[in-house]
Amino acid sequence: QSALTQPASVSGSPGQSITISCTGTSSDVGGYKYVSWYQQYPGKAPKLMIYDVSNRPSGVSNRFSGSKSGNTASLTISGLQAEDEADYYCSSYTSSSTLVFGGGTKLTVL
Amino acid sequence: QVQLQESGPGLVKPSETLSLTCTVSGYSISNAYYWGWIRQPPGKGLEWIGNIYHSGSTYYNPSLKSRVTISVDTSKNQFSLKLSSVTAADTAVYYCAREESSSRWYLYWGQGTLVTVSS
Numbered sequence: 001q002s003a004l005t006q007p008a009s010v011s012g013s014p015g016q017s018i019t020i021s022c023t024g025t026s027s028d029v030g031g032y033k034y035v036s037w038y039q040q041y042p043g044k045a046p047k048l049m050i051y052d053v054s055n056r057p058s059g060v061s062n063r064f065s066g067s068k069s070g071n072t073a074s075l076t077i078s079g080l081q082a083e084d085e086a087d088y089y090c091s092s093y094t095s096s097s098t099l100v101f102g103g104g105t106k107l108t109v110l
Numbered sequence: 111q112v113q114l115q116e117s118g119p120g121l122v123k124p125s126e127t128l129s130l131t132c133t134v135s136g137y138s139i140s141n142a143y144y145w146g147w148i149r150q151p152p153g154k155g156l157e158w159i160g161n162i163y164h165s166g167s168t169y170y171n172p173s174l175k176s177r178v179t180i181s182v183d184t185s186k187n188q189f190s191l192k193l194s195s196v197t198a199a200d201t202a203v204y205y206c207a208r209e210e211s212s213s214r215w216y217l218y219w220g221q222g223t224l225v226t227v228s229s
Contacts, residue, residue: 001172003155023226034213038156045205045222046156051215091214097169099146099214104155 004029004090004102011108020055023071028100030071034093037066037075039086040104046089050075062096077107083088085109112136114206114220119170122200122227128193132206132220133186140164140184144209146216147180147191149202157202161209196227 005023012018022029022037029035035053038046048057050066053073063078073092077084090102120132132145139145146161160170162180172177174193180191193200203224207216 017155032213034215036213036215037192038216045219046216047219048215048217051211054214057217091156091158093214098160098171101148101156101158 001066001094001096001098001100002030002038004092004100006088006090006102006105008103009108012077012080012110013110014080014082016080017076018080018107018109019077020075020088020090020107022073022075022092022102024073024092024100025071028092029068029073031095032098033068033095035066035068035073037064038091039084040089040091049088080109082109112208112218114208114218115149116204116206116220116223118223118225120193120226122196122225123229124197124227125195128190128191128196128200128225128227130204130206130223130225131188132190133188134208135187138184139182139187140191142215145182145189146207146214148205148207150205151199151202151221158211159191159204161195161214166211167221168176198227201225201227 037050040046054066144161147159179192203222205222206220208218
């Protein structure tokens, strides 16, 4: 299984909105409503931000939202804050009943 | 509160078998859920290794399947990872986590443990 494709980096200024894309195939992202997003700070375990494309776990800010169109899923962060600077990873269930992650995106808050 | 803790050798020699254990507290593995292993090479992205259900049913990453074994010990509330014939490319931080749904998302994670493959 090939890793999902994410941009290596994105940036934005405080208060702005940014979107991170996650592109797969019809065997993963496009075939299921099972995309998740994780936030990771250096040296820390990933934190779940979005599951099943657009659902937020309890305690995650509503500034984080997810969507999907075809083989591409997206994570949007609105009202960007300095604390949002981190690495973000998408993941998707696959037709083999496995899981595949994206390569990760480094978000820089300018 | 569910907590997971990885343990095992931090240094493994090439060609040998990497063995890690994840001890779960705050929840009985025998009740339900899949339990997974994910790794992250230094400076690189996350890679899903595989998972196991409390009954012993497993799924593995196809690229690692020939070398991976995940097992569960409900009496100790632990599950384990064995990765055989390791090379330097297997050097990574290894995380264990609880899979909350069949759609494979992880809410509870261990802190991770660095395993270095070197002679």
